Every structure is written in structure tokens, then in C-alpha cells.
Amino acid sequence: MAKKAVSILVTNDDGIMAPGLAALASAVSGLGTVYVVAPDRERSTIGHALTLHRPLRVEPLSERQVSVNGTPSDCVNLALLGLLPEKPALVVAGINHGENLGDDVTYSGTVSAAMEGTLLGVPSIAFSLAGEDHRMFTEAGRVARTLAELVLREGLPRKTLLNVNIPAGVPKGVRFTRLGHRVYSETVRKEIDPRGKAHYWVGAGPPLWEREEDSDMTAVHDGYVSVTPLHMDLTDHQMLHKMAGWQDALATKRSPHPGKRRLTRAKRTGSR
Ligand code: MN
Numbered sequence: 001m002a003k004k005a006v007s008i009l010v011t012n013d014d015g016i017m018a019p020g021l022a023a024l025a026s027a028v029s030g031l032g033t034v035y036v037v038a039p040d041r042e043r044s045t046i047g048h049a050l051t052l053h054r055p056l057r058v059e060p061l062s063e064r065q066v067s068v069n070g071t072p073s074d075c076v077n078l079a080l081l082g083l084l085p086e087k088p089a090l091v092v093a094g095i096n097h098g099e100n101l102g103d104d105v106t107y108s109g110t111v112s113a114a115m116e117g118t119l120l121g122v123p124s125i126a127f128s129l130a131g132e133d134h135r136m137f138t139e140a141g142r143v144a145r146t147l148a149e150l151v152l153r154e155g156l157p158r159k160t161l162l163n164v165n166i167p168a169g170v171p172k173g174v175r176f177t178r179l180g181h182r183v184y185s186e187t188v189r190k191e192i193d194p195r196g197k198a199h200y201w202v203g204a205g206p207p208l209w210e211r212e213e214d215s216d217m218t219a220v221h222d223g224y225v226s227v228t229p230l231h232m233d234l235t236d237h238q239m240l241h242k243m244a245g246w247q248d249a250l251a252t253k254r255s256p257h258p259g260k261r262r263l264t265r266a267k268r269t270g271s272r
Helices: 020-025 072-083 100-106 109-119 134-154 215-223 236-252 257-270
Strands: 007-011 033-039 058-062 065-068 092-095 124-129 160-166 175-176 189-192 198-201 225-231
Touching: 007 020, 007 072, 020 033, 020 134, 033 072, 065 072, 072 092, 092 109, 092 134, 109 124, 109 160, 124 134, 124 257, 160 189, 175 257, 198 257, 236 257
Parallel strands: 007 033, 007 092, 033 065, 092 124, 124 160, 175 225
Antiparallel strands: 058 065, 160 225, 189 198
16 A cells, blocks of 8 residues: 655745745655745744734745745744644755854754744754855755655654755765854944944854864865754753752842841741
8 A cells, every 4th residue: 555645844044936945845846745835035044033923924826835924933833733734744944045054053044944843843854055056956955855755764853853054066975963163253344324324234254163073064165965963952951950059059149138038037927
């Protein structure tokens, strides 16, 4: 008996018209029924934002393709909790126009879309292509399909997603990596507008990175596909353990206001 076809949700942060989205949808089309739910315009670096204070509108473009006037996370949330006829087996986001490496994943709408899928209990992968050469989306699509197939077969642990970056050009291979770290050397750029008023640009300089052998950034810049497993539990467990020692210091400073302390004592005495 033939295996029942699974559903796959495809989204991005570059918007419904982006060539990277079409490349990803086409790459995974043989693996299941593909639904595309993507922002109606570019929402890069929007992070994990959700739209709570205005209504979302859904524009159907074809049978299983809609655009939403919201963020990538809105698209995933809406698709998984409302639009799709069933829970998908996989969420894929991308293929982003540009790399999403290291500390930058915290700004990324592409990675956040995969985070939203993960939080809602669906194995999710974010794909990004380094560089500006859009002809490379076909090659990147091949990588995406292979990894999507693997995750559909093997699954992912709860709260874990994959962040995949594909180098410009034909990849030399695959490296499993950890997130690299940015060096924030650039300063905010101040400019004066035609009316004499100051305005500012953040993140205007070229990104600098710490050189670390096992990082995602190093892999991509050496010409390898980088696959980084990310975990949604941001708790620092080592620090949590260490903070047990803070308990005493905090306890002695609990009631700095003398009047309040007297009141508390009086109340306690009265109740006994
Ligand atoms: Mn983008």
C-alpha cells in the first residue's frame, strides 16, 4: 500500500515573490503536498515578531499558495493553527537571499519562521544562500531537498531546529557546525538629511566574525554547506546552577524599607 502523502509548509521572509521561495517550494514538491504561506512583502530582519494589534489578511494566489500581510512567524502560526487542513510533517523556511549565520540568527525572519514551527511541534529547517547570485538557487534547492528528506525520515528532537546555510558556488561538502560570533566593530552611522536633521543607520558596515574552526561562518566561507542544530530552550543551565549561590545575598536585602518591615512584623505577631 502506498504511504499517505505528508504535508509540507514552505515560508520565507523575503516575501511571496522571492525566487528563493519558489526554488524551495519546487525542491520539496516531490516529498509531499506543498503549502506556501508567505509574507506579502519582504520582512527580512523582522526576527520572531508576531502581529497582535491589527488583523491579518490572507490573499489566495493559487490552490495551495497564499500571501499574508504579516511576518514570517505570523505565516507559520496562521498556517499551522488555522489555514492548513492538517498538521504538516515539516516546515521549511527560505531559501533566504543571503546568509543567516552566528549571532545574526536572532534577527532573522527566516530562522524565526523555523523557530515558530518548532515551538508548535513540527520539525523545521531554515535555509539561506550566501551571496547575491540567484542562479545558485537550483543548487541550494538540491541541498534543501536532501536535508528535508532526511528530517522527514529521521525527525528532530522536540525544540530543536536546523539552520542551514549554503555557500555561493558549488558546495565542497557539508559541515555540522555551531553558531559563530560577530565582532561589533562598526559604529552607528550618523547622517544629515536635506532639511538639516540627523538620522542614523545601524549595522551599516560589513560584518566581522571571530575566526573559529567549527563555526557556521567558517564553514560557509570555506565553501561548505553549514548545518547547525539550534535549541529553543535559551536557559543557561550552568548559570542557573551557579545562581543558587545568589540566594543568600538577595535574601538579606528583601525588605530595604524600615517602615514596611515593622508593618510586616506587626502583622505576623497579630496573626499568631
Ligand atoms: Mn531575507
